[in-house]
Amino acid sequence: MNAEEKSEKNNEEKPILEETEEIEIEIEEIEEEEVKEDKPSPYLKLSKEELIIKLEEVEEELEKATTERDEYLDVAQRVQSEMENYRKRSDIQRNRQIQNANMRLLKKFLKILDDVERSIEHATEEEEKTSIHLGVTIILENFKEMLKTEKIEEMKIKLNKTRVDMRFHDVVYSVPRDDLKPNTIIEVTEKGYKFMEEELRPAKVIVTTSVMIEEEEE
Numbered sequence: 001m002n003a004e005e006k007s008e009k010n011n012e013e014k015p016i017l018e019e020t021e022e023i024e025i026e027i028e029e030i031e032e033e034e035v036k037e038d039k040p041s042p043y044l045k046l047s048k049e050e051l052i053i054k055l056e057e058v059e060e061e062l063e064k065a066t067t068e069r070d071e072y073l074d075v076a077q078r079v080q081s082e083m084e085n086y087r088k089r090s091d092i093q094r095n096r097q098i099q100n101a102n103m104r105l106l107k108k109f110l111k112i113l114d115d116v117e118r119s120i121e122h123a124t125e126e127e128e129k130t131s132i133h134l135g136v137t138i139i140l141e142n143f144k145e146m147l148k149t150e151k152i153e154e155m156k157i158k159l160n161k162t163r164v165d166m167r168f169h170d171v172v173y174s175v176p177r178d179d180l181k182p183n184t185i186i187e188v189t190e191k192g193y194k195f196m197e198e199e200l201r202p203a204k205v206i207v208t209t210s211v212m213i214e215e216e217e218e
Contacts, residue, residue, distance in 0.1 A: 106152060107201055109143075110193060116140050147193075155192035155203050157185055168192055170202040177208040184208045 120137060127133050147153070155168055164171060164183040172189055180186070185205045192203025 103195060103200060106150075106195065110201055113140070113143060114190065116143075151196045152200060153194050155194060157188055157192075157203060157205070159188070160184060160186055164205065164207050168194070168199050168202055170204045171207050172204050173206045174209040175206060176211045178211045180208045182208055182210045 116136060117140065120133070120140065123133055156162075160180060162185045163181070164185060169185070169192065175186065177184075177186070185207055187206040188203055189206065190204035193200045
């Protein structure tokens with residue numbers, strides 16, 4: 001056998017040896033794993049008393065973990081509740097600000113409404129026949145209808161019958177009368193309006209007072 005044939009034979013034997021070595025390594029690893037799996041639990045070497053102590057330690061750790069979990073859950077729930085309350089307060093405050101702004105604007109419109117009503121009430125007979133007067137009257141009625149759709153209504157006051165309610169009436173003057181009960185409204189100097197059953201603008205009124213009180217003051 002020449003040198004070339006020996007070299008080729010050696011090259012053929014090398015892969016076989018390498019594969020054999022890999023198989024042996026795999027067998028050793030499998031045997032090591034089997035040994036590990038068969039290794040007995042360390043707790044089997046403990047006595048009954050030691051196992052009880054170990055169990056108590058595990059229970060204490062579990063109770064501690066449960067307590068910490070409950071504490072974290074309580075904190076999370078309180079934070080969520082506070083955030084929800086903050087959101088509700090913010091919504092209420094924002095809605096109140098919007099409502100207050102709307103009410104301020106509506107009060108300005110009511111001043112215009114007062115001026116238009118006065119101009120119509122004090123119009124002469126000749127002015128009432130003009131197209132301008134008719135047009136203003138139509139605009140006024142449409143404006144009142146618009147206020148109703150926005151839940152704004154004029155306060156209903158029956159002269160010589162309605163008694164003063166300080167929530168909705170602003171007394172500007174009092175007149176002694178013996179034919180009516182005290183604090184009876186006899187005249188409205190400025191109309192009052194309600195917005196969703198709440199006072200938007202108080203009515204300015206003149207009321208009666210007792211004649212006897214008036215005489216005592218004199």
